Each structure stands twice: as structure tokens, then as C-alpha cells.
Amino acid sequence: MKYFTKSFSAFFEDLANNNQKEWFHANKKRYEADVKKPFENFLSDLITAIQIEDPTLAVSPKDCVLRINRDLRFSTDKTPYNLHYSAVVSRAGRKDKSVPGLFLRFSPEEVGIMGGAYVLDKGQLHGLRMNLSKNPDSLQALIQEKNFKTKFGTILGEESKRMPTEFQGASEHNPMLLKKQFYFMSKREPDLITSDHLLTELMTYWHAARPLNEYLTSIIHN
Incomplete structure (x- = not known):
């Protein structure tokens, strides 16, 4: 099924x-x-x-779509609108970006498809590092899975x-412990x-x- 026409990209151009x-x-x-309704x-x-x-994904499109308005509070660029349209499809939607899901960004230049944990607080990061230090092979097995490597690298x-x-010695042998983000x-x-x-294509990425x-x-939101 076709959801968008060329008018989507033309609007952002x-x-x-x-x-x-x-x-x-x-x-x-x-x-x-051309943008909001077909995207929803x-x-x-x-x-x-x-x-x-x-079935645990109990969200609606309105829970997931990010605003087209830019956050200008800490930016020197004061143009008011994003030049892309985005959504966070997860169990928390856009309300909690620490919940892993599928992040989508559509623009005239590309389709961005992202997943994992992009925003972690101190406690969540510590818990994840603790798990990785005790079970380093678990994450590596998932990263090396063929379908994941083909789609995301x-x-x-x-x-x-x-x-x-507590992690300094272990991080020398397990570089993943150094990460503050896991996306x-x-x-x-x-x-x-x-x-x-x-x-169909985006479901293959999901x-x-x-x-x-x-x-x-399972680790971050245990």
C-alpha cells in the first residue's frame, strides 16, 4: 500500500x-x-x-509522533521547524525515550531507521553496565546475529x-562498557x-x- 506521494518531500523542500x-x-x-495525515x-x-x-505495544500514532516544531532553547539556529518528520514507536511512545523501540525519521534526503537505547539516566546506565560486566556474551551474540548485522551493522x-x-578493568576487555548510549x-x-x-520493509527492520x-x-526497565 502506498501512504505518501511526492508531495511529502516537496513540502519539506x-x-x-x-x-x-x-x-x-x-x-x-x-x-x-501531505505530511501529518498520511504519516499518522x-x-x-x-x-x-x-x-x-x-500485544504489549499499546500506543496510538499520536503517542508516537514527534513535533515538527524544533526545540530552540539551547540552539543558535532559531529556524522554528524540523525539515523531517519523526516518530518513536515503542511501549512508551515519545514520553520516555529510554524505552527501546523503533525510531523513524522521514525526510527528502533519507529514511532513518533506528533502535536501541538512546537516552539513559545514570541508574539505567549503571544497571546495564552491571549486566554487561557479568554477561558480556549475551549482547555480543545479539549483535552478531545475521539479520541484525545485515540491517543495522x-x-x-x-x-x-x-x-x-568498578568498571575500569572490565572495560579494557569489554569495550561495550564504555558506551553511554546503545543505539x-x-x-x-x-x-x-x-x-x-x-x-513491509519497515517490518523487516522491526x-x-x-x-x-x-x-x-529487560535490563533497563526490569
Whole structure:
């Protein structure tokens, strides 16, 4: 099924040249017809497809979609709108980004597909490191799984420059302990957005991400 037309990318291409509130408000009907509504329709079907295999996913599209408005509080770039449309499809939706799930970002340049744990507080990170120090092979087995490697490659994330004393020795033999984030990602060409196979393709990424996402969830949100 095709959810989007070329008008989706065209809206963001025009927004890039007119990133101001006056232009956006003048084109709000276009935004709602070409971006917001088809994206929510797509998310609804994606969530339904996932729920068949994971009934614990009790969210709606509105729980998952991120605002098109940029957070300007700490940015020197004061343009008000993002040039992409994004969603967090997880058990917590956008409310708690520490819950692993599937993060989607659609733009005229690419389709970004991400998973894992991007935002961890101090306690969550400590618990994950404790588990990794005791069971280093568990994570490695998931990373080396063929489907995961084909779709995502490996785990990414910022690393700590100074480790807690209890992990300093272990981190020399297990570099994953250095990480402060445990996420993974893949990028696809933007023509996937208008493809008839968009939903089917993204479900293959969900399947590839599921074992690692569930592993991280079991530790972070035990």
C-alpha cells in the first residue's frame, strides 16, 4: 500500500527555503494533507502490524509522533521547524525515550531507521553496565546475529571518557562498557517513502531490531 506521494518531500523542500512561522501557517492545510495525515495513517498500520506479534505495544500514532516544531532553547539556529518528520514507536511512545523501540525519521534526503537505547539516566546506565560486566556474551551474540548485522551493522553511541572505578578493568576487555548510549541505525533512500512496500520493509527492520530491543528493555526497565 502506498501512504505518501511526492508531495511529502516537496513540502519539506519548500519549508527548507521558507522556514518561518508565517509561511508554515499559510501552508498548514498542505502540511496536514501531505505530511501529518498520511504519516499518522502509516503509523496506525505499522502499530497494528507490530501488535499482532507484540500485544504489549499499546500506543496510538499520536503517542508516537514527534513535533515538527524544533526545540530552540539551547540552539543558535532559531529556524522554528524540523525539515523531517519523526516518530518513536515503542511501549512508551515519545514520553520516555529510554524505552527501546523503533525510531523513524522521514525526510527528502533519507529514511532513518533506528533502535536501541538512546537516552539513559545514570541508574539505567549503571544497571546495564552491571549486566554487561557479568554477561558480556549475551549482547555480543545479539549483535552478531545475521539479520541484525545485515540491517543495522553494530551498536553506536557516545562513550565515557572516565569510567566508574568498578568498571575500569572490565572495560579494557569489554569495550561495550564504555558506551553511554546503545543505539543502532540504518539509512535508506528517500524513494522508500513513496514505495508500495514501505510497511513491509519497515517490518523487516522491526524484526531485526526486536531481539536487541527486548534485551535492552529487560535490563533497563526490569
